[in-house]
Amino acid sequence: MxxxxxxxxxxxxxxxxxxxxxxxxxxxxxxxxxxxxxxxxxxxxxxxxxxxxxxxxxxxxxxxxxxxxxxxxxxxxxxxxxxxxxxxxxxxxxxxxxxxxxxxxxxxxxxxxxxxxxxxxxxxxxxxxxxxxxxxxxxxxxxxxxxxxxxxxxxxRLGRLSGLSVVTSLIEFGARYPDRPMTSEMLATILHHIEERFIDQYQSLYTDAAREMAREKFGKTIDFLDGVIEHLSDATPV
The missing domain is CATH 1.10.3210 (Hypothetical protein af1432)
Known part of the structure; x- marks a missing residue:
């Protein structure tokens, strides 16, 4: 066709x-x-x-x-x-x-x-x-x-599938809850939620072209989030 x-x-x-x-x-x-x-x-x-x-x-x-x-x-x-x-x-x-x-x-x-x-x-x-x-x-x-x-x-969605979107999400959370104390456990939970949303966004893409364009940044961002979450699991309170 x-x-x-x-x-x-x-x-x-x-x-x-x-x-x-x-x-x-x-x-x-x-x-x-x-x-x-x-x-x-x-x-x-x-x-x-x-x-x-x-x-x-x-x-x-x-x-x-x-x-x-x-x-x-x-x-x-x-x-x-x-x-x-x-x-x-x-x-x-x-x-x-x-x-x-x-x-x-x-x-x-x-x-x-x-x-x-x-x-x-x-x-x-x-x-x-x-x-x-x-x-x-x-x-x-x-x-x-x-x-x-x-x-x-x-x-x-392509603009949201980068490390910058992680930073933006954290800024938005801080602006929404300015008086909430932040612990390592809470930060890890937030990042895990961001990671899940990030994966959902990538998997929702319709076209092969978009998935190919996003693949490298997506992979690097997931690796970064996994590393930070793993580090926070043994960290002291922020």
């Missing part, structure tokens, strides 16, 4: 530029830098995942197609690059005014409203909407998730 990926169409380029400007106005410079990094990851993942599919197609035999465990067919729909990039810019657009609680639905609503004003084709607006709605949680294997949503989900 041939894997397809649509390139930027001339009419859509202008819409994408307006979307980027709209996102920058709402998110501010810092938020827009983060969002632009997500968009760059989306582009890279789309290209690399297409290459993975093309390379692996000839290795998938008839048994794989019939045993229910094969990934073939899950990623064989064409990627709408315009919709993917637009969704990347707008997936967190509501967080400034509404926070992160269920933000994917409010962001999707705002994205639809803006794209309708730009007279973007309805069927492509729907792809953007679905990508944003599904980008926050990993679906079960039985649930169909649009390819743009899978790639956006993975791009959003």
């Amino acid at each position: 041939e894997r397809k990926m649509s390139s930027m169409e001339p009419d859509a380029i202008g819409v994408v530029q307006k979307v980027a400007q709209y996102a920058q106005e709402i998110l501010g410079e810092e938020g827009f830098r983060y969002t632009s990094a997500i968009v760059a990851s989306c582009r890279m993942l789309a290209v690399q995942q297409t290459d993975y599919q093309l390379e692996s197609e000839h290795e998938i035999d008839i048994a794989d197609n019939n045993d229910g465990e094969s990934d073939k067919g899950k990623d064989d729909e064409a990627i709408d690059m315009d919709a993917l990039v637009i969704a990347g810019y707008l997936h967190d657009i509501s967080t400034v005014a509404h926070g992160y609680n269920d933000h994917q639905r409010e962001s999707a609503r705002m994205a639809v409203q803006f794209l309708q004003q730009q007279q973007f084709p309805p069927e492509r607006i729907q792809r953007v909407e679905q990508a944003i709605v599904h980008h926050e949680t990993s679906a079960s294997s039985e649930q169909h998730v649009p390819v743009e949503a899978r790639i956006l989900y993975d791009a959003d």
Whole structure:
């Protein structure tokens, strides 16, 4: 089966530029830098995942197609690059005014409203909407998730699969409980929880391309956490 990926169409380029400007106005410079990094990851993942599919197609035999465990067919729909990039810019657009609680639905609503004003084709607006709605949680294997949503989900997770996310989690804990005394046992428990969440994030990735991109940093971070937790088990109170 041939894997397809649509390139930027001339009419859509202008819409994408307006979307980027709209996102920058709402998110501010810092938020827009983060969002632009997500968009760059989306582009890279789309290209690399297409290459993975093309390379692996000839290795998938008839048994794989019939045993229910094969990934073939899950990623064989064409990627709408315009919709993917637009969704990347707008997936967190509501967080400034509404926070992160269920933000994917409010962001999707705002994205639809803006794209309708730009007279973007309805069927492509729907792809953007679905990508944003599904980008926050990993679906079960039985649930169909649009390819743009899978790639956006993975791009959003890649930034969290590094040692920096461990530091961020510890800072957030300290800010939330500033008066709580910290012991080695408590710190080890926190790091173990972070490690479990880290593993869940990695295992939830949809695409081969994302898993390959994250593998090295993931492995190093897990080794680091294991070493610190082991050290803390015999340490004196902090």
